[in-house]
Amino acid sequence: MSQTLIPNIRDFLASIDPFDKLPKELQRKIACCINITYLAKGEQVHFGGEHELRYLYVIRTGSMEQRKHNGMLRAKLGAEDLFGFTFLDESQTELQEGYSATAIENTLLYLIPHSDLLSLLEEYPDFAEHFASNVQVRLHSALDVVWSDSEKGVFVKKVSEVASNKIVVVDSSTPIREVAREIMDVCSPTAVIKENGEIIGLVTDRDMTKRVIVAGLDINRPVKEIMTPHPLTVAPSDLVLKASSMMMQNNVRSLPVVDGSNVVGVITTTHLVRNNKIQAVFLIEKIKYANTISDLTALTSERQAIFEALVEGQVSADITGHVMTMIMDSYNRRLLQMAEDHFGEPPCDYAWIVAGSHARNEVHMLSDQDNAIILSDDATTEDRAYFRELAEWVCNALDACAFPLCTGKFMAMNPKWCMPLKVWKASYSKWVSNPEYDSLLNVTVFLETRWLHGKESFNTELQKHLFDSIQKSHVFLSSLVRDSVSVNPPLGIFNSLVLEKSGENSKTLNIKRYAINLLVDLARIYGLSSGSETAETMARYNHAYEHKLLSEDMLKNVQGAFQFLTQIRLSQQLMALKEGRVPDNNIDPNSFGSFERKHLKDAFRIIADLQEYTKLKFTRE
Incomplete structure (x- = not known):
């Protein structure tokens, strides 16, 4: 290859992934190895021969179509695309099976010999992951978390950066009086209780008020009697996001920070409010004490702020989904409480359940409502009228809070999805045994449900009935596969x-x-x-x-x-x-x-x- 072409090739490589992530010297060395070939429309590149030289191919211009030997389409590729990663690894299954790549228009290819590429990557091992033969390794490189320089509030901080080192640690036999004195002397809201060197419980200043003073308990009793057992803990290296999620999900205000078996600090809601500029972590606390729908709708901008902070900070999608789900849960629960206050005490037991992305803890900014009500089997016609009104009020209120109504009407406000437990069971049995299109759609929407409010055992019983029905069905799973x-x-x-x-x-x-x-x-x-x-x-x-x-x-x-x-x-x-x-x-x-x-x-x-x-x-x- 003419040396005059090398600068042009290097510049091209430097503009595309993954070569743009390589140091300039490595880019130049790769450019020097390249062979250039031209394929007319219809010409093929074949893989899998025992003695064939192997290359990583870069499409400079044109397009290629890859097909497996059984004729199935593997991929279509255009300018700047690469192929041939699979054959960097002799153990890959497709190496034995082979596949073909056909030019579907006139195409100019750059060919990088595998032997040269592998040798260069031995010199530059930090960049080998970008050329991994395993696709999951290449995908993983695309998900590496690199925090943005812009301010994201407390989300991306480590617990050790925020937590207080003012902590009280006492033995389980210590009298309540002494623990209270230590909490005051250290100015800590929390005491960690240990027994035989292991953390077994937690006591807060609020516990002292509720469980001792209000209850009139003898202050000389051992603190073990008033502690909250099996406390949640976090590590100093954990993200504050994890700590805040744990606090919101479990409705606790303090978490001991533990390094091995040593208690090194405490993180509280107060620390988070002080350190978080947008106070996004405490949106759930605000939702909990909102008194009107207007109060809740006013919090929409804070929900969006949380979402933006998470995504801009490149927090993983699963954590983002969990946090956004907890917020949606809080809106649901608060509105249900407000609805019961508005319409009066429910006339019979019921369970409010959620489905879809909400049930899967995968909520995002586009998630709409998928919910339903399971009524007690003794619900009367008048009872069902009460719940229809309650459901319509809650669903419309959720819509006002920017959780859109489901376009498919899979919501509790639809009478079809507000039924006694026995009717739900009968419906599931019918859907599973005869999975035609409508039945299959219904059951897939409600195939994953999660209890949110009311009588939890209703949802547990219904889910057991569903799984038992599926196990007995000879056609349901195959219909789901199709x-x-x-x-x-x-x-x-x-x-x-x-x-x-x-x-x-x-x-x-x-x-x-x-x-x-x-x-x-x-x-x-x-x-x-x-x-x-x-x-x-x-x-x-x-x-x-x-x-x-x-x-x-x-x-x-x-x-x-x-x-x-x-x-x-x-x-x-x-x-x-x-x-x-x-x-x-x-x-x-x-x-x-x-x-x-x-x-x-x-x-x-x-x-x-x-x-x-x-x-x-x-x-x-």
């Missing part, structure tokens, strides 16, 4: 090719429909097959792996794909909010650089492979 593979990920997306052809979203990809939902649907199948009781998507895949329904490699692939896709969706929602637009699930592939496009294609290919594996596995079984 439905989950009826929509395919966009393996053909490249350059300006998009999926949506009409309407306002004429040049966009619906990442929810064509990617995230496919992984959620497949997770249901693996969760049911492995007997998982959790509703969370990745927890279902993990459970399936533990029960040997998925290989470790498959699990890591799915984990990387799901994390990357959900992170992309959250980033797109953040961008819309920043630009004053209403967020949606439609993304413009042309707005991405080569980095995002490559990883999107990796994720789509993982989904397609999982669909194919699932279809074969469950059809065979």
Whole structure:
């Protein structure tokens, strides 16, 4: 190759992922290794031969189509795309099976010999991950957390940066009087109780008031009698986000900071208020004490501020989902309490349950309402009229608080989803035994539910009935499999090719429909097959792996794909909010650089492979 071409090639490599992350000297060395080839439309590159030289291919201009030997589409690739990662690892299954890549228009390729690339990466091991043969490793590199320089409040701080070292640690036999004196002397709101060197409980200054003074308890009794046992703790290296989430979820105001068996400090709600500029962590506390719908709607901007801080700080999508879910839970619970105050005491027992992303702890800024009511079997016609009014009031109030009404009407305000427990059971039995389209839709919406308010045992009993019904059905799981593979990920997306052809979203990809939902649907199948009781998507895949329904490699692939896709969706929602637009699930592939496009294609290919594996596995079984 002419030396005069090397600067031009290096400049091109420096503009695309992952070469743009390499030092200039390594970019130059790779450019010096490159062979250049031209393919006319229809010409092929073949892989898998024992004696063939192996290359990493970079498309300079044109486009390629990859197909497996069985004719299935593997991917479509355009300018700036790379392929040939798989063959960097001799152990890869596809190395034996092989696949072909065909030029679907005149194409100019840069060929980097694997032997040269591997040698260079030995010199620069810090950059090897970007060229890993395993797709989950490459996806993981896309998810590395790098905090933004802008202020994110307390979310991204370590507990050790915020916690107080003023802490009281006493033995379980210490008299209440002495513990109270130590709490006052140290000016700590909390005392940690130990027994035989182990932390067994916690006492706060509020506990002293409620459990001792108000109750008239003898102050010479051992503190063990008034402590809260089995206290939650955090480590100094934990993010404050984790601590605040634990406090909100468990309604506690203090957490001991523990390093091994040593108590090194305490973190309280007061510390968080003082250190958090937007006080986002305490939105749940504000929701809890709101008295009107107007009070709650006024907090919408703070909810958005929390979301923006989490996504800008590149907090993982699963943690973001959990935090946003806890906030949505708080709105639901407070509105239900307000509704009961407004309409009077409920005439019979009931359970308010949530479904969909809310039940899966995967709430984001687009999450709408999916909820229902399970009534006691002795509910009368008058009772049902009460709950219809209550549900309509709560659902409309949630809508006013920016949790939109479900377009499919899967809400408690719909009489279909406000039924006695025995009617719910009968409906589940019918849906599972005869999973036609409407029945399958109903059961998939309510396949994951989570209790939120009222009588929890109603939901527990209903879920047990559902799983028992599925175990007895010979057709339900196969129907679920057919439905989950009826929509395919966009393996053909490249350059300006998009999926949506009409309407306002004429040049966009619906990442929810064509990617995230496919992984959620497949997770249901693996969760049911492995007997998982959790509703969370990745927890279902993990459970399936533990029960040997998925290989470790498959699990890591799915984990990387799901994390990357959900992170992309959250980033797109953040961008819309920043630009004053209403967020949606439609993304413009042309707005991405080569980095995002490559990883999107990796994720789509993982989904397609999982669909194919699932279809074969469950059809065979």
